[in-house]
Amino acid sequence: MNPWLQILALTLFAGLAMPAGALLAIREHIHPRWLETELRHTILAFGAGAxxxxxxxxxxxEGMRTLPVWLGALCFAAGGVLFMLIDRYLAAHRTSASQAVDMLFDYIPETLALGAAMALGSHAGLLLALLMALQNLPEGFNAYRELRRSSRLDNRQILGLFTLIALLGPFAGLCGYLWLAPYSEVVGAIMLSAxxxxxxSVFQDIAPQIPLRRHWAPPLGAVAGFLLGMIGQPLGA
Structure with missing residues (x-):
């Protein structure tokens, strides 16, 4: 397949999982009540695992392959601090979109890295797209619930917003493919910062919502999400 088409297909596949997660949240009203509650917690845990x-x-x-250990560690720490600063800014301004912003800031660096990795001949593109889709589905689910609960946006507006975010992925992926490939150190820094x-985000936004007494599916959801990554890794190698 043409590399451009492959990048478009993989990034769209990953990105459209966000509005799919929102659709799942819209349809999640399952009875009895305990099943609805456990389903929500399990989806959150699955997202954390992925x-x-x-x-x-x-x-x-992938990031550590191109950078010295000290610089890789610095980029990783900088990414965490950056997300904390964004989170504090959003909290100070009482916005209801913190998890939607987190979703955007996860998705764009990953699609940039995906495009650049494919230009460098890496076999991690398919695995990264799969893991992105697995994480975007519960992130879309969670961000929808946050926006619907605390904003004036209706279902159609939220779905439109998530679809727009998804469409940024192919553009970012092609930018990575065309312009970042010669700069493997930059790609590594983006990966580690992300x-x-x-x-x-996992420990600030997702993990605190997972605990649910006397239910065991949510932690198994985290195990299942990580297990899928483990299974997919050899397939992408």
């Missing part, structure tokens, strides 16, 4: 898999199996290993930000 995010951790993306960090540990793709983003950090990793730090993702890890911050």
């Amino acid at each position: 995010l951790l898999a993306a960090v540990t199996l793709v983003l950090v290993p 990793s730090g930000g993702i890890l911050y």
Whole structure:
């Protein structure tokens, strides 16, 4: 397949998982009530597992290959601090879109890295797209619930916003493919910065919502998300 078409297909596949997650949240009203509650927590846990898999199996290993350890560690820490500053800014201005912003700041660096990795001949593109889709689905689910609960946006507006974010992915992927490929150190820095930000988001926004007493599916959701990453890693190698 033409590399351009492959990048478009992979980034769209990953990005459209965000509005798909929102659609799932719209349709999640399942009875009895306990099933609806456990389903929501399990989806959140699955997303946390998939995010951790993306960090540990793709983003950090690929990023560390091109940078010295000290610089890689600095980029990783900078990503976490940047996400914290964004989070504090949003909280200070009482916006209801913190998780939607996190979703955007996860997605764009990852698609940039995906395009650049494919230009460099890396086999991690398919695995990264799969992990991005797995993380975007629960992120879309969670961000929809936040926006619907605390903003005036209706379902159609939220779905339109998430679709617009998804369409930024192919553009970012092609930018990575065309312009970042000669600069492997820059790609590594983007991957590691995104990793730090993702890890911050997992423990700031997702993990605190997961605990649910006397239910065991949510932590298994995290295990399942990470397991899919483990299975996909050899397939993408």
